[in-house]
Amino acid sequence: MIDALERDLGLTEAQVVTRLANEERAAATESSLTTALGGSFGGAWLNDDASKLMVATTDAAATKAIEAQGAQPVVVPRSLDQLNGVMRALDQAPRKVTAGAALWFVDVKTNTVSVQAPTVEAAEALVAAAGVDRSAVTVAATAERPTPFINIIGGTAYYIGSSRCSVGFSVTRGSTPGFVTAGHCGRVGARTTNPTGTFQGSSFPGNDYAWVAAPGNTPTPYVRGSGGANVTVRGSTQASVGASICRSGSTTGWRCGTIQQHNATVRYAQGTVTGLTRTSACAQPGDSGGSFISGSQAQGMTSGGSGNCSTGGTTYHQPVNEALSAYGLTLTTG
Numbered sequence: 001m002i003d004a005l006e007r008d009l010g011l012t013e014a015q016v017v018t019r020l021a022n023e024e025r026a027a028a029t030e031s032s033l034t035t036a037l038g039g040s041f042g043g044a045w046l047n048d049d050a051s052k053l054m055v056a057t058t059d060a061a062a063t064k065a066i067e068a069q070g071a072q073p074v075v076v077p078r079s080l081d082q083l084n085g086v087m088r089a090l091d092q093a094p095r096k097v098t099a100g101a102a103l104w105f106v107d108v109k110t111n112t113v114s115v116q117a118p119t120v121e122a123a124e125a126l127v128a129a130a131g132v133d134r135s136a137v138t139v140a141a142t143a144e145r146p147t148p149f150i151n152i153i154g155g156t157a158y159y160i161g162s163s164r165c166s167v168g169f170s171v172t173r174g175s176t177p178g179f180v181t182a183g184h185c186g187r188v189g190a191r192t193t194n195p196t197g198t199f200q201g202s203s204f205p206g207n208d209y210a211w212v213a214a215p216g217n218t219p220t221p222y223v224r225g226s227g228g229a230n231v232t233v234r235g236s237t238q239a240s241v242g243a244s245i246c247r248s249g250s251t252t253g254w255r256c257g258t259i260q261q262h263n264a265t266v267r268y269a270q271g272t273v274t275g276l277t278r279t280s281a282c283a284q285p286g287d288s289g290g291s292f293i294s295g296s297q298a299q300g301m302t303s304g305g306s307g308n309c310s311t312g313g314t315t316y317h318q319p320v321n322e323a324l325s326a327y328g329l330t331l332t333t334g
Helices: 001-008 013-040 060-068 079-092 120-130 318-326
Strands: 041-046 055-056 070-075 104-108 112-117 135-143 151-154 157-160 163-166 169-171 176-181 198-202 211-214 219-226 231-233 245-248 253-268 272-279 292-294 297-308 312-319
Touching: 001 013, 013 041, 013 055, 013 060, 041 079, 055 060, 060 070, 060 312, 079 104, 079 112, 079 120, 104 169, 112 120, 120 135, 151 169, 151 176, 169 211, 169 219, 176 198, 176 219, 176 318, 198 318, 219 272, 219 292, 245 297, 253 297, 253 312, 297 318, 312 318
Parallel strands: 055 070, 112 135, 151 219
Antiparallel strands: 041 055, 104 112, 157 163, 169 176, 176 211, 198 211, 219 231, 245 253, 245 292, 253 272, 272 312, 292 297, 297 312
């Protein structure tokens, strides 16, 4: 921790040690004063170098009690409970209004709730819809567009609206991270969640591959294996007919079999798909797009099949190298 704080906060080792000691004392003091001040407590924060704990209160008579514990009192018009009440009202505002904002939070230093959005007008719209005391809120435009940071791992679920498919393999295109999956899972422009992304390319029928750009998420060289253990992808050399092969998907997990044929053509109700690999590994709905791997070599993404994992079945995958070539993607390897 000391090394990381030196690096990221630009401090010397002695400054880090002093800061950590101050922060430990401040945490204990804040806990004590939160209880002692009760409803008048307005929040607490450390100054820039963490040498002093600032404690806010709505009760001017409480300043001596704050000073007695070595903190600096700040008299404010609103308690933390009141600010949290404003937050609850914002949290409960209609979805169509909250969708226009980026974030909102209690700012104890200014004794207000800050609402930030791509435009000031969008922030004001949320404040108005929530019906909160305008004097308790500050608004600002922000360039922030928060998205969840998710490790992209083959075989895990992702969602397209109310539909679910599975991640094939982590890839990058230039500096943009993402993943390959089945083309029948989404068309170009479709949005995904968990991880958040957008279909940049999709081919189905004819082929059954797609790639999803997922900026802000982390590509990994892994496929979710047996019991949730990660299997490392080291390349994408095609395995021979008769070789063992395993697939990972969000419905049936890790299932294995052997490669029966390459270059199979399958007629689905939606049309014909060519160039698939036929295997004896089972799969079920929701596994679509998930990873097929032989040893450490990525093979392809689950397309479809017959049967199930209770009675056994046949599953087809779209070779991954075709998708990588079609979209100019680089497979993430370990």
